[in-house]
Amino acid sequence: MVIRSYDFGEADRVIVLLTKNHGLVRAVAKGVRRAKSRFGSRLQLFVNLDVQLYSGRNLATITQADTVDYFGAQIIDDYDKYTAACVMLEAAERLSLDHDPFLYELVVATLSTLQGSEQPMLELDAFLLKAMAHAGWAPSLFNCAQCGAPGPHHAFHPAIGGAACGKCRPPGAAEVDTETLHIMWLIAHGHKAEATVAQAGEAHQLIRALLQWHLERKVNALSVMDQQLK
Incomplete structure (x- = not known):
């Protein structure tokens, strides 16, 4: 579940996710602020997601995100x-x-x-x-x-x-x-x-x-x- 996000770098955004089995996960969505982002509007508040992440030292990287529920x-x-x-x-x-x-x-x-x-x-x-x-x-x-x-x-x-x-x-x-x-x-x-x-x-x-x-x-x-x- 997306519970918060904030800008990171020139075109990226950090997405704070509340997960079912891993608590809070902070992950970077690369290029999400560009008009042609492959993530579209999925990485926003009140969206329940199925995501794939690549683990990093401080932040994970979101490699795929599919909407499960949108409550907004x-x-x-x-x-x-x-x-x-x-x-x-x-x-x-x-x-x-x-x-x-x-x-x-x-x-x-x-x-x-x-x-x-x-x-x-x-x-x-x-x-x-x-x-x-x-x-x-x-x-x-x-x-x-x-x-x-x-x-x-x-x-x-x-x-x-x-x-x-x-x-x-x-x-x-x-x-x-x-x-x-x-x-x-x-x-x-x-x-x-x-x-x-x-x-x-x-x-x-x-x-x-x-x-x-x-x-x-x-x-x-x-x-x-x-x-x-x-």
């Missing part, structure tokens, strides 16, 4: 879907592990669902929760993350790992609707969830804070999405 047709013309998909690809790059097909398969499945979704932000948030859970960062959404006291609780803080009871609530914890945490649990486990605009927005901000806490750096595409939400 129903995404790139819809701003909400496009920004959600961009956040997903950027997060996938940060969360990728070697020899682990889970994230690749989750990206493909989510892009497929996102094409016809009427709630792209919830689809993105479900992806982020599942990806973080696979990385070992699943938040506690009912019991207190600090002491295990049964919930539901009204506070959430990424530093302690999710929901917080009154005794364990740290300074700066967000005051949350317990139904928002329930919605997060539902989408994290693959269930449908009906959310108001306020609940969906609150869930998104909690998931955003949790992701950036663990990554210890900004996800640039999230900032673009948040500007639109404002």
